[in-house]
Amino acid sequence: MGVEIREEPVSEEAFAEMEQFVHDYLAASVENEEEGGRMRWYPWHSAEYRFNHILNVAKLATHIARKEGASEDVTRTAALFHDIAKLEADQDVHAEAGAEIARQYLEAHGDYPESFIEQVCTAVREHSYQGDLTDMPLEARCLMEADLLDKVGANGTVLMLLRMGYESRTHMDANEMVGRVLERGEDAISRVVSDTAESIAHQRIKRVRWFKEWLEAEVADMEPVEPPIDE
Numbered sequence: 051m052g053v054e055i056r057e058e059p060v061s062e063e064a065f066a067e068m069e070q071f072v073h074d075y076l077a078a079s080v081e082n083e084e085e086g087g088r089m090r091w092y093p094w095h096s097a098e099y100r101f102n103h104i105l106n107v108a109k110l111a112t113h114i115a116r117k118e119g120a121s122e123d124v125t126r127t128a129a130l131f132h133d134i135a136k137l138e139a140d141q142d143v144h145a146e147a148g149a150e151i152a153r154q155y156l157e158a159h160g161d162y163p164e165s166f167i168e169q170v171c172t173a174v175r176e177h178s179y180q181g182d183l184t185d186m187p188l189e190a191r192c193l194m195e196a197d198l199l200d201k202v203g204a205n206g207t208v209l210m211l212l213r214m215g216y217e218s219r220t221h222m223d224a225n226e227m228v229g230r231v232l233e234r235g236e237d238a239i240s241r242v243v244s245d246t247a248e249s250i251a252h253q254r255i256k257r258v259r260w261f262k263e264w265l266e267a268e269v270a271d272m273e274p275v276e277p278p279i280d281e
């Protein structure tokens with residue numbers, strides 16, 4: 051019998067260190083900038099929200115990877131780094147910048163095989179690709195599906211409702227905002243490829259629909275807004 055080679059090269063301790071690195075990197079990106087730069091009062095522009103989103107995506111992506119037979123370590127590592135540059139780089143280059151940070155980190159910490167580093171960096175670099183997800187390597191696809199899923203469901207609804215406050219809208223606009231979460235959910239369903247991600251998307255859309263129905267039932271004059279057509 052030959053020596054068994056571990057396919058998954060990242061220890062739990064190494065993951066915890068990466069998580070801390072990503073957390074501190076995001077916090078520093080916000081601290082170092084000049085005042086009045088970006089709208090940090092928008093929750094999704096804050097370091098705290100971004101880190102939380104990254105943890106959600108890492109958890110979802112790892113689950114999808116396990117079910118779909120992708121490398122969990124590649125997927126989870128890529129998920130941790132995917133938005134690391136989001137607060138310091140422009141949207142259209144944040145994926146590329148994130149891949150560069152991931153490469154530097156992985157080359158300097160531990161003894162990861164080049165093939166592992168390359169797979170992680172590819173997933174991070176490609177994660178904002180807007181085309182067909184079947185064009186992507188499996189691990190990148192798991193990450194992208196998880197990224198889409200975090201914007202729908204209860205969490206996506208909370209974000210939209212927070213946004214209403216920041217935009218000084220009245221609570222009577224709630225139905226319209228929740229309707230937008232449903233639209234995002236339909237968009238997510240049309241893009242995800244794996245059965246695992248699709249069933250999570252359906253479950254999350256169902257929760258948003260319930261919330262919308264409860265809202266219409268409880269609030270006088272809350273106009274029902276036509277939900278998008280479910281394919």
Ligand SMILES: [Fe+2]
Pocket residue numbers: 103107132133197
């Ligand atoms: Fe993301």
